[in-house]
Amino acid sequence: MNWSDAHISDVLVIGAGLAGERVAIEAAMHGHRVTILSLVPPRRSHSTAAQGGMQAALGNVAEGYGDNPTIHFEDTVKGSDWGCDQEVARLFCERAPVAVRQMSRWGVPWSRVVPGKRTLPDGAEIEDLQEKAGLIAQRQFGGTAKWRTCFASDGTGHVLQYAMDSVVVKLGVTVHDRCEAISLIHHGETCFGAVVIDLRTGELRPYLAKATVIATGGYGRIFGTSTNAVINEGTGMAIAQDTGLVPLGNMEAVQFHPTGIVPANILVTEGCRGDGGYLLDKNLHRFMPDYEPVKKEIASRDVVSRWMLHHIRQGYGVDSPYGPHLWLDIRHLGPEHICTDLREVHTICKNFLGIDCVEALIPVRPTQHYSMGGVRTNKDGEVYGLKGLFAAGEAACWDLHGFNRLGGNSLAETIVAGMVVGERVADFVQEQSLSFPFSLVEDAMAAQAQRLADLRSRKNGAEDAFALRHRMEETLTQNVGIFRNHDALQEAVTTLQGLYERAQNVRLRSSGLGPNPELLAALRLPGMLRLALCISFGALKRTESRGSHYREDYPRRDDDNWLKRTLAYWKPGAPMPDLQYEPVKITELPPGSRGYGEMPIEAGD
């Protein structure tokens, strides 16, 4: 390797979404030299796609008066089905309001309270008071006791990311976009940075730092049908686990969002239901009140998705060439509301369905959406097993979400965790000096160079990277979805194991030179398969139902045996993950009823 290619900083942040940029800003404001890596320009990170909003207990709107961090905390714990870390949840709820207000200072045009009386779609009259005029407005999201979700019309993620990045630009933080971390560099139990492939040229470079932060977002694309951006392939989680020392927490906890449009799988926001939209079946019957008389369409996502699929299985789905779906009806919200607070939904329906949702029903179906699991950290964001390694955002299992994340809690998590973890990172690098054996970096580089060379030169392999990948996507979608059972999960594990073996035998059809897309697909595939195996195997072993993890053969939550978090390790060269468990910390709210989703759906339904 050429040492002049090495890039050295105090802090290396892998990922330029909201979480990564917020960590970087905190560290930079403490005077540290920070480098951010990203697959794409920061403003194209997946955070920009969030439409709905960000939760924080401000209590600014009529249906939110009296809200406080304790109520937010209780909603979050219930939403998580008692799977979350309560210390983290408490810390998060206390700081979320600060995060929202700071983002306002940095330029987010939050929608604001307009005082006056209003009638809601269900007929209730509410009045927003004059004294709250001009404060940050909030809307209703699922699984919450109060209206708490702050929003900027229909583009909350977009404006948050742009404001965040404007601060990164202002502070002059170095960003290397079109760069992908493909391996961490570690020695003993300390992390020193990452080996990176330049997606403009295909060249490798080492990035060295006192602290490395994984903020690479979710892995939705391993499911194929997902609301996630196509770059969400989970590579950050995979390279952390690949060290053999770092566990991934609760990978079996996968969220399915009730309203992905059919067939494009693009999300339409929970705001549609929060603002009063209905779910209808093929007879145009509003079925959610039959199953959830209290919360109706705005029970938590795991519960609504389950009932939707159950209802489809009962024969009430609308047939289509792409399989059965249900309808989302927002027509009664009126054109004015739809064309401002839900404009993005209107545009998506126009562009990708060719319909006008002011007048037409929207075809929807539950779709893979979010990863509660990820790189396991403590409450300061320090990754288990490796010193100098941190994680934040969707890539992390800080464990704010347990087995089900509430809508609006993820954007808030990225920013609050960014603040908290950023502070810890800043302190850490203050105390640390960078020293590492040179040979370590050279070896790490050589190992990755060899991987590339092997792929480019292999002439006898039989496998196609894209074909294996599609098999993985189908397996997860068919066997590891909303309803799970022993046989389907066992089958998934067996299939994925086979694919993992075959992935060692990929042969490129193209030259693989430069930033070649086939080479990159082949490079990512083994890591993606490892994640798929962690999800499936973890789900197979967890013989209970909790939040989004629903076992038809074990339809109830089992706190006696399963009030614990899965930790999936991958020992070097092993064919399968090694599952261990740790207890879930209960500090304030003992396990009890969620207040929705009580009715179990038995196997065979």
Add this chain to the structure above:
Amino acid sequence: MADRLLTFSIFRYNPTTPEIPPRMQEYQLEETMGMSLFIALNRLREELDPSLMFDFVCRAAICGSCAMLINGRPGLACKTLTQDMPGKITLMPLPVFKLVGDLSVDTGVWFRYLNVRTEAWIHTGKVFNPKGIEERMDNPTAQAIYDAERCIECGCCIGACATANMRADFMGAALLNRIARFMIDPRDERPMAQYFDVVGTDEGVFGCIGLMACDDLCPMEIPLQGQLAFVRRKMAQMALKCARCK
């Protein structure tokens, strides 16, 4: 329209293999129902040519990654449906920006550079108090800022702009719109004169020749014509004031 065999003519060039000159390559693909250029290009890559380079991220017309020249017109590939296109589709990379390879161009570095040059962030002397509540803003003001903030930096308006194609340092409609966004934001304390230094120039608003190619093409339907006129008016007022002073 069913069973159409589409012909794609695609610009190919990989800067890491300069010995192979730029060329147009043809592919054929059977059209499927609801096919977008996102679906078509991925199929071409997976089935016919795994070296084909292009950029998609959100595939939902919200991230701005996939702008290219589609039959000569800048647009987002992910929201372009083949059913709205003739049987022969020509795809070229967006001009003005540096080519990464095939249909992929480097918009990120370009926009970062201009965001630095125009200081596209809130300028304020106020210190954030984590214990206080937020400053109030009336909702119409928030809406107006949001309307300008919707730009996804896709570069369509830049690729289409005659001035940007001629002079490398021209900001283009996207950045002028961004400046309009800060001008109406009460949180930004910059005096007009400070904006004037940045945009009251030929690289800025006075370089625009007003043919409005940009306005037609913005996939976010940002009223660029109005935004450009707003900035120009503000800057002309400034110029007038300065002239009077002299």
